[in-house]
Amino acid sequence: MPIFYHPNTKQFHLQTRHTSYVMGIFRDRYLAHYYWGAKVREEADLTGLHVPAGRAFSPTVDPKDWHFSLDTTPLEYPSHGTGDFREPAYAAELPNGTQTTELAYVSHSIRSGKPAIEGLPSVYTESDEEATTLQIVLEDAAAGLRAELTYTVMEQLDAITRSVRFTNTGSAPLKLNRALSVSVDFDHSGFDLIQLSGAWARERHLVRRPLAYGLQGVESSRGASSHQMNPFLALLTPDAGEEHGEVYGFNLVYSGNFTARATVDQFRTTRVSMGINPFGFRWLLEPGATFQAPEAVLVYSAHGLGGMSRIYHKLYRTRLIRGAFRDQARPVLINNWEATYFDFTADKIESIAQAGQELGIELFVLDDGWFGKRDDDTTSLGDWFVHHNKLPKGLPDLVERVRSLGLQFGLWFEPEMISPDSELYRAHPDWCLHVPERRRSEARNQLILDLSRPEVCDYIVRVVGDVLRSAPITYVKWDMNRHMTEVGSAALPPERQAETAHRYMLGLYGVMERITSEFPHVLFESCSGGGGRFDPGILHYMPQTWTSDDTDAVERLKIQYGTSIVYPASSMGSHVSAVPNHQVHRNTPLTMRGDVAMSGNFGYELDLTKFTEEEKETVKQQVAFYKEIRTLVQQGDMYRLRSPFEGNDTAWMFVSEDRSEALVGYFQVLSEPNAPLTRLRLQGLDPERQYVLQETGEVYGGDRLMHAGIVIPHLHGDFQSRLFRFIAK
Numbered sequence: 030m031p032i033f034y035h036p037n038t039k040q041f042h043l044q045t046r047h048t049s050y051v052m053g054i055f056r057d058r059y060l061a062h063y064y065w066g067a068k069v070r071e072e073a074d075l076t077g078l079h080v081p082a083g084r085a086f087s088p089t090v091d092p093k094d095w096h097f098s099l100d101t102t103p104l105e106y107p108s109h110g111t112g113d114f115r116e117p118a119y120a121a122e123l124p125n126g127t128q129t130t131e132l133a134y135v136s137h138s139i140r141s142g143k144p145a146i147e148g149l150p151s152v153y154t155e156s157d158e159e160a161t162t163l164q165i166v167l168e169d170a171a172a173g174l175r176a177e178l179t180y181t182v183m184e185q186l187d188a189i190t191r192s193v194r195f196t197n198t199g200s201a202p203l204k205l206n207r208a209l210s211v212s213v214d215f216d217h218s219g220f221d222l223i224q225l226s227g228a229w230a231r232e233r234h235l236v237r238r239p240l241a242y243g244l245q246g247v248e249s250s251r252g253a254s255s256h257q258m259n260p261f262l263a264l265l266t267p268d269a270g271e272e273h274g275e276v277y278g279f280n281l282v283y284s285g286n287f288t289a290r291a292t293v294d295q296f297r298t299t300r301v302s303m304g305i306n307p308f309g310f311r312w313l314l315e316p317g318a319t320f321q322a323p324e325a326v327l328v329y330s331a332h333g334l335g336g337m338s339r340i341y342h343k344l345y346r347t348r349l350i351r352g353a354f355r356d357q358a359r360p361v362l363i364n365n366w367e368a369t370y371f372d373f374t375a376d377k378i379e380s381i382a383q384a385g386q387e388l389g390i391e392l393f394v395l396d397d398g399w400f401g402k403r404d405d406d407t408t409s410l411g412d413w414f415v416h417h418n419k420l421p422k423g424l425p426d427l428v429e430r431v432r433s434l435g436l437q438f439g440l441w442f443e444p445e446m447i448s449p450d451s452e453l454y455r456a457h458p459d460w461c462l463h464v465p466e467r468r469r470s471e472a473r474n475q476l477i478l479d480l481s482r483p484e485v486c487d488y489i490v491r492v493v494g495d496v497l498r499s500a501p502i503t504y505v506k507w508d509m510n511r512h513m514t515e516v517g518s519a520a521l522p523p524e525r526q527a528e529t530a531h532r533y534m535l536g537l538y539g540v541m542e543r544i545t546s547e548f549p550h551v552l553f554e555s556c557s558g559g560g561g562r563f564d565p566g567i568l569h570y571m572p573q574t575w576t577s578d579d580t581d582a583v584e585r586l587k588i589q590y591g592t593s594i595v596y597p598a599s600s601m602g603s604h605v606s607a608v609p610n611h612q613v614h615r616n617t618p619l620t621m622r623g624d625v626a627m628s629g630n631f632g633y634e635l636d637l638t639k640f641t642e643e644e645k646e647t648v649k650q651q652v653a654f655y656k657e658i659r660t661l662v663q664q665g666d667m668y669r670l671r672s673p674f675e676g677n678d679t680a681w682m683f684v685s686e687d688r689s690e691a692l693v694g695y696f697q698v699l700s701e702p703n704a705p706l707t708r709l710r711l712q713g714l715d716p717e718r719q720y721v722l723q724e725t726g727e728v729y730g731g732d733r734l735m736h737a738g739i740v741i742p743h744l745h746g747d748f749q750s751r752l753f754r755f756i757a758k
Contacts, residue, residue: 162181170198191210235591309527399415469515481518553570574596678707696750697747
């Protein structure tokens with residue numbers, strides 16, 4: 030069993046294959062943190078790593094021992110108002126208006142398996158043998174507040190998950206003003222911090238900086254995890270790179286407002302905390318009621334960022350993503366959005382599908398504009414019935430025309446939104462998020478449905494289900510194209526208005542659970558203006574996400590590289606689009622666009638009928654090649670070899686689990702005159718095996734490829750790429 034409790038030292042020792050996480054009951058009431066890092070022996074006593082030390086202006090809670098202060102004690106779930114001036118993990122407001130509470134140890138239990146988190150997405154197991162769970166009960170009896178901390182060790186997958194559930198055990202209501210999922214104290218601040226930040230069309234760029242005194246981190250108050258920030262951060266030793274150095278990763282399984290921060294205090298210790306963003310949040314906890322915080326996933330790697338990433342990738346590929354498509358090869362698709370936008374007919378759609386069939390494409394996706402009176406983005410969201418001027422014979426007729434060509438059929442929805450110019454809005458103007466006597470701010474000419482209301486959730490489930498039942502649809506792109514303003518609900522009383530944003534997420538997760546469960550044969554891809562909600566919460570329901578609306582091959586190098594820091598290639602939608610690119614107006618060769626897009630779930634988003642004969646032949650070859658290597662890309666281990674954030678070129682590779690096959694991608698942005706030789710050292714191969722380079726038939730030893738590398742042929746011109754496929758003899 031990977032969780033041990035030692036009664037003599039009152040120490041809990043959590044172990045994965047390569048990690049130890051150690052904490053203990055300190056002074057019979059406090060839950061102290063002792064160690065997290067490389068695996069140490071189970072019997073090791075680490076309590077001595079914390080030495081109580083009194084400091085000026087650090088108050089003591091024990092008048093008999095001035096050396097002891099909560100302000101200098103590493104704590105597992107710190108409170109507010111009793112002597113620890115650092116970032117608290119929670120804050121509860123009592124009936125008298127004060128917020129001073131102190132949770133103390135009551136009991137604990139250890140059991141096999143991993144309990145589900147009610148109403149929220151989480152990592153799961155397929156048998157109890159895959160995980161062990163520690164639950165620790167803390168309580169402030171005087172306040173009537175109990176917290177149950179849950180730690181699950183995924184031993185073979187090398188990850189630890191944490192969450193917390195609060196219960197009001199008293200007789201009066203309480204208000205939770207903060208309820209974070211995780212807090213970890215480090216005894217120094219000698220770290221760099223990595224975050225994934227950006228904007229629409231340039232999501233999840235890698236940002237690295239050294240820690241400094243005070244607060245640093247990322248957060249969202251937009252009602253979504255957002256393009257701008259991602260619910261992830263990592264601390265790493267300054268010498269850490271892709272394959273060496275220590276890395277501590279934190280990722281929140283949540284899709285709404287979040288905070289993830291590292292605070293360096295006066296003694297140069299660091300506290301990392303993560304959870305629902307306290308800004309604008311308050312939860313009324315009635316007597317006997319509970320509140321469940323989201324799950325956080327913690328990963329330690331002694332082998333750099335690459336080691337951390339591969340742990341997250343395998344965990345999320347196999348025990349976060351669910352359903353039939355978790356292990357299936359994803360189809361090559363064509364999406365009509367950038368080909369037609371809103372201006373299409375059934376005949377035009379059929380012509381694009383026909384061209385796709387000739388090129389070997391497997392799935393056609395009809396994007397925005399097929400419903401209501403949707404001829405532009407000013408109308409009809411919420412009216413999920415067919416636009417008969419465009420599709421006079423209805424959706425079943427178009428689906429049959431596409432399927433008769435041998436392609437599957439997919440459809441775009443934006444179920445969470447409502448247009449003021451819609452039948453739904455005219456019937457239910459109170460169904461959107463809004464605040465009385467305030468304007469209803471629009472973005473993309475739309476408002477947001479209030480998913481905190483059960484009747485709204487039921488409506489979405491019904492109308493989306495009706496469409497999916499009307500024809501053999503096998504793919505859904507689920508979009509969400511604006512962030513929250515005027516966050517209020519007509520169905521909640523004043524004392525619960527600050528719960529609206531989180532109740533929205535609970536409603537959304539419930540809707541997604543119901544729809545994906547009813548239609549298990551449908552491949553769902555999430556989207557939020559591209560990658561505006563690329564997070565583990567959504568991946569629990571939908572196994573892939575549209576990575577970015579920006580399909581420019583050069584910009585996608587940074588977007589896909591940054592996304593891969595946490596999320597696997599199998600979760601990334603990646604398409605070839607027309608040039609000049611519609612977002613940055615750059616011209617890149619079809620070959621490079623295809624090579625970049627093949628590092629995810631591959632597809633096209635342009636008018637296939639406009640290809641020249643030469644372009645058609647190139648696309649045929651791309652589609653055929655991707656079908657050969659897609660299992661490797663979608664299920665293999667990814668190694669990042671060169672960073673687009675550090676130079677003019679990028680390289681990464683995918684290696685099969687048995688190390689019998691590898692695909693290497695090399696991408697050059699700008700051509701350099703009289704350029705030096707480029708030699709690329711590979712990773713993850715078997716040094717004892719011989720590998721055949723499929724393009725030439727040359728044979729290389731795995732040791733040679735990893736230590737001496739391969740020479741990249743000189744690439745002529747800007748925006749050039751090469752793919753190298755190796756298969757072991």
